[in-house]
Amino acid sequence: MTLKSVDVILKRLAERPAELAAARAAGAKVVGFQGYSLPEELIHALGLIPLRIGLGGSDRLVELGGRYISTKNCVYVRETVGLFADDTDPYINNSDIFAFDATCLQTFRTAEVVQYYFKKNVLIVGVPRNFYLEEAETYFTAELRHFVSRLEEFAGAKLSFEKLADSIALYDQIRDEILAIYEYQATARPLISWEEVFDVIQAGYVLDRRDYLGLLQALHDELAAGQGAAVIAGADDEARIFISGSVIPPGDKKLISIIDQLGGRVVGDDLWSGLIPYVEVDIKEPTIAAVAWAYLHRTPHGALPYLDLATDGRIARLKSLIGKFKANGVIYHTLRYCDPYTFKAKETKDILENIGIPLLELHTEYAGSDVEAIRTRVEAFIEMIKLKTETGVAA
Amino acid sequence: MNEIPRHIQLSSVGSEQEYFRYPEDIREEFIQTDDIEFRDGSRVTAAEVWEYLTTVGPVKFPNLYDTSNLFTGRLSRDVTLPFTLKHNYLLMTMHERMTKAKAQGHPIVFVQGGQSVDPYYAAGAIALRPASTGIWARRQREGLTRNQDELEGQQDKQKAYNAISFEVCNSAGYEHIQEGNVPADMVAPYTALRCSDVSYGTEAHRHGPRSDQVKLLLVDYPLDHQKDKDWAIRYFADNVRRLIKNIDGLTGRTTTEDDLAREIKLHNEGRRLSVEIADLWWSAIDPPTNGKDRRDLFQLGGMEVHGDPVASLSILREAKGYIERRVRDGHKTKGVQDNAARLFVCGSCVFPNDYRCEEAGGIIVGNDNHWSDITTIINESGDPYYELAKGVLSYPYEQPLPERAKWTVEQIKKSRTDGVLFLYKWGCNTQSAIARLLVDEIKAQAGVPTIIIEDDMTRTQTEQLQNRVNAFIEMVS
Numbered sequence: 052m053t054l055k056s057v058d059v060i061l062k063r064l065a066e067r068p069a070e071l072a073a074a075r076a077a078g079a080k081v082v083g084f085q086g087y088s089l090p091e092e093l094i095h096a097l098g099l100i101p102l103r104i105g106l107g108g109s110d111r112l113v114e115l116g117g118r119y120i121s122t123k124n125c126v127y128v129r130e131t132v133g134l135f136a137d138d139t140d141p142y143i144n145n146s147d148i149f150a151f152d153a154t155c156l157q158t159f160r161t162a163e164v165v166q167y168y169f170k171k172n173v174l175i176v177g178v179p180r181n182f183y184l185e186e187a188e189t190y191f192t193a194e195l196r197h198f199v200s201r202l203e204e205f206a207g208a209k210l211s212f213e214k215l216a217d218s219i220a221l222y223d224q225i226r227d228e229i230l231a232i233y234e235y236q237a238t239a240r241p242l243i244s245w246e247e248v249f250d251v252i253q254a255g256y257v258l259d260r261r262d263y264l265g266l267l268q269a270l271h272d273e274l275a276a277g278q279g280a281a282v283i284a285g286a287d288d289e290a291r292i293f294i295s296g297s298v299i300p301p302g303d304k305k306l307i308s309i310i311d312q313l314g315g316r317v318v319g320d321d322l323w324s325g326l327i328p329y330v331e332v333d334i335k336e337p338t339i340a341a342v343a344w345a346y347l348h349r350t351p352h353g354a355l356p357y358l359d360l361a362t363d364g365r366i367a368r369l370k371s372l373i374g375k376f377k378a379n380g381v382i383y384h385t386l387r388y389c390d391p392y393t394f395k396a397k398e399t400k401d402i403l404e405n406i407g408i409p410l411l412e413l414h415t416e417y418a419g420s421d422v423e424a425i426r427t428r429v430e431a432f433i434e435m436i437k438l439k440t441e442t443g444v445a446a
Numbered sequence: 447m448n449e450i451p452r453h454i455q456l457s458s459v460g461s462e463q464e465y466f467r468y469p470e471d472i473r474e475e476f477i478q479t480d481d482i483e484f485r486d487g488s489r490v491t492a493a494e495v496w497e498y499l500t501t502v503g504p505v506k507f508p509n510l511y512d513t514s515n516l517f518t519g520r521l522s523r524d525v526t527l528p529f530t531l532k533h534n535y536l537l538m539t540m541h542e543r544m545t546k547a548k549a550q551g552h553p554i555v556f557v558q559g560g561q562s563v564d565p566y567y568a569a570g571a572i573a574l575r576p577a578s579t580g581i582w583a584r585r586q587r588e589g590l591t592r593n594q595d596e597l598e599g600q601q602d603k604q605k606a607y608n609a610i611s612f613e614v615c616n617s618a619g620y621e622h623i624q625e626g627n628v629p630a631d632m633v634a635p636y637t638a639l640r641c642s643d644v645s646y647g648t649e650a651h652r653h654g655p656r657s658d659q660v661k662l663l664l665v666d667y668p669l670d671h672q673k674d675k676d677w678a679i680r681y682f683a684d685n686v687r688r689l690i691k692n693i694d695g696l697t698g699r700t701t702t703e704d705d706l707a708r709e710i711k712l713h714n715e716g717r718r719l720s721v722e723i724a725d726l727w728w729s730a731i732d733p734p735t736n737g738k739d740r741r742d743l744f745q746l747g748g749m750e751v752h753g754d755p756v757a758s759l760s761i762l763r764e765a766k767g768y769i770e771r772r773v774r775d776g777h778k779t780k781g782v783q784d785n786a787a788r789l790f791v792c793g794s795c796v797f798p799n800d801y802r803c804e805e806a807g808g809i810i811v812g813n814d815n816h817w818s819d820i821t822t823i824i825n826e827s828g829d830p831y832y833e834l835a836k837g838v839l840s841y842p843y844e845q846p847l848p849e850r851a852k853w854t855v856e857q858i859k860k861s862r863t864d865g866v867l868f869l870y871k872w873g874c875n876t877q878s879a880i881a882r883l884l885v886d887e888i889k890a891q892a893g894v895p896t897i898i899i900e901d902d903m904t905r906t907q908t909e910q911l912q913n914r915v916n917a918f919i920e921m922v923s
């Protein structure tokens with residue numbers, strides 16, 4: 052049974068396009084954005100409405116987008132371009148300006164294509180690939196300052212210390228609530244599933260952020276009332292699955308529904324469209340430099356290469372989340388032509404094998420042609436995990 | 447004395463293979479030409495080059511003397527251009543020369559194509575891009591036919607697919623470096639937008655069997671109007687400083703600003719020469735060389751293909767005089783048809799077979815890849831780190847699309863191009879992404895016909911690619 056507060060969130064989501072149109076008619080300005088390293092706080096603090104754009108799961112839009120960008124780009128990027136070409140997405144149509152970051156080079160190219168073919172007003176934020184170096188902080192801070200100055204021109208307002216402080220506080224609260232709610236889905240007899248939490252997280256991409264915080268608090272309260280504290284105890288008879296790898300954006304239900312149909316239970320993820328952007332974001336003061344620092348020190352996105360395996364924060368985070376959510380198998384989802392995650396699949400498998408966690412790589416697109424093949428592999432994987440759990444092998 | 451194999455059975459097709467030989471009647475003239483000078487002060491005379499190419503090379507590398515037109519790397523028949531012989535000599539001796547240079551204390555650093563290598567050499571290293579790394583590895587295998595060599599090349603690549611991913615295009619030399627047949631000390635390419643693979647290919651070295659012996663570093667190339675942002679220039683300059691410091695850590699010496707300034711000057715000379723040669727070449731009514739020699743000549747200005755910039759420069763200096771004479775004399779190049787359709791190639795790391803284009807009535811007159819960095823002259827006054835960074839960040843190929851297109855159109859106009867091919871390899875995500883956009887803009891600005899072709903790197907596809915190129919030549923002729 053769906054929780055009441057989840058229903059409310061879904062209802063608010065359905066109402067959001069009309070609400071946005073009304074807000075724009077009343078003079079509000081909307082920034083549609085995409086990218087892992089783009090601090091929403093800065094957009095919000097300027098009184099602009101941030102919308103995280105992009106969908107997945109539609110072969111039609113992928114095909115459409117591929118006519119502008121190539122068929123050799125990941126489906127997420129193709130579908131994003133397809134959304135612009137299709138011209139019916141309410142969030143894209145309600146955006147006055149677009150911002151993309153260069154975390155992934157393909158996102159950067161998306162920005163160029165959108166600018167050229169659809170004549171959109173586009174801002175790009177450069178992201179240092181050597182994000183861990185001291186000089187990267189200076190560079191990224193300057194990039195964000197540049198971004199803010201262009202947004203200020205667009206907004207006709209200046210970024211103030213107070214407004215930035217307010218926005219950071221709001222986003223900190225949102226992050227805290229998401230982290231707290233997320234824990235519930237991994238408990239032994241949860242009132243909320245990972246799939247529902249995932250949807251709730253993604254609802255936050257477009258909902259009004261202050262409203263969203265209220266909705267999250269209501270959900271948290273409902274969970275606490277129904278379940279007490281979130282205590283994650285490993286249910287030993289289950290195949291507890293962790294999802295890692297390429298983005299699973301709103302609309303892409305292919306893998307999740309296969310796992311669900313086969314009786315697998317997802318208990319965690321480190322997707323940038325899932326939990327990971329909310330983990331350990333530490334903005335120490337309301338300045339652009341502090342925002343830059345915090346964003347560079349989050350869990351690194353797979354598109355940002357890191358050259359030392361032993362100290363790789365992404366791997367460390369993956370291992371710690373697997374432990375925290377007591378997962379006993381990882382489904383590593385890679386989209387075709389997603390080099391950032393595909394190139395790391397084998398390496399990640401080897402690393403996890405060393406700690407007794409099996410990893411299944413699924414290399415896929417949005418097309419339905421490989422659904423049966425994926426189903427067979429996921430089924431065998433779940434069986435294998437259950438067997439291992441029952442017989443007490445590994446983990 | 448070594449015996450030249452005239453007929454070798456090709457195992458895969460069972461036919462007999464004729465091998466190319468440099469004709470004796472050019473010997474006298476050739477051996478009068480300039481020596482090749484090397485970075486360590488040594489020289490090799492033209493007579494020694496001749497001896498190598500006619501007695502040692504054919505025995506060690508029969509594959510390179512294969513006469514088939516299907517062989518893109520076939521030795522040029524334009525044997526009265528001394529530079530082609532010397533260039534081939536330098537490529538054939540890659541293994542010996544690099545091994546010697548490493549023994550002399552020059553660290554080997556893997557870089558990517560289309561980037562300048564001034565800072566690596568300033569610090570005393572040798573910078574090798576994927577093609578050069580592959581050449582070094584393959585010149586260690588002797589006596590192979592072309593088919594055997596190609597097969598081994600594919601097997602090498604397979605190792606990278608297994609270790610990283612089957613979607614790998616640029617494995618950052620993984621297969622050779624981690625196998626140890628190219629004893630690289632460092633993998634340190636620029637991260638530029640041009641290549642979607644090199645950053646992740648570099649990252650993959652962290653789990654390889656030689657990961658404890660190969661230092662990894664990325665020289666981070668910022669994106670989006672980077673050349674107009676002082677902070678981006680400073681950031682890249684800091685990355686170059688870090689690169690040099692790391693190479694210094696290997697050599698035990700301290701590279702000074704003067705060292706970098708000197709190296710920039712040397713590389714600028716190569717870049718300028720290439721640009722001057724290109725202008726000469728393009729000014730001629732009839733192409734003064736075939737397409738393969740043109741490409742080799744233009745690319746020499748990158749000063750990296752031989753692993754010895756001084757050697758590249760010495761043959762480039764000599765080559766200019768030959769091109770000047772040919773242009774002045776209205777030279778007609780054998781194998782190039784009258785009024786050949788002039789093609790310009792955009793995209794990444796794929797090239798059609800020059801010889802077959804020429805058979806079909808075309809000639810490739812230019813390309814954007816590995817040319818944009820050569821046309822970028824670095825300012826020689828001021829802080830060399832800052833000026834180098836500023837120059838490197840202004841590579842036209844790496845600019846936002848309108849600027850890249852503007853520069854490409856300039857090259858197309860200068861080279862009097864009749865048609866543009868945009869070629870990309872399967873899996874080359876950042877070039878394929880803007881293929882349509884770039885050709886649409888070229889069409890709008892230059893009004894020339896264009897075509898986009900993908901190459902999936904298999905032999906059958908290569909044949910299809912060539913067929914499409916030939917059809918395009920017919921169309922624009």
Ligand code: SF4
Pocket residue numbers: 125126127128155156157158297298354386388389390391392
């Ligand atoms: S990280 Fe992968 S899935 Fe995400 S935009 Fe880049 S290529 Fe696509």
Ligand code: SF4
Pocket residue numbers: 615616640641642643644794795796870871873874875877
């Ligand atoms: S073809 Fe593209 S991905 Fe491959 S090495 Fe060249 S630039 Fe990189």
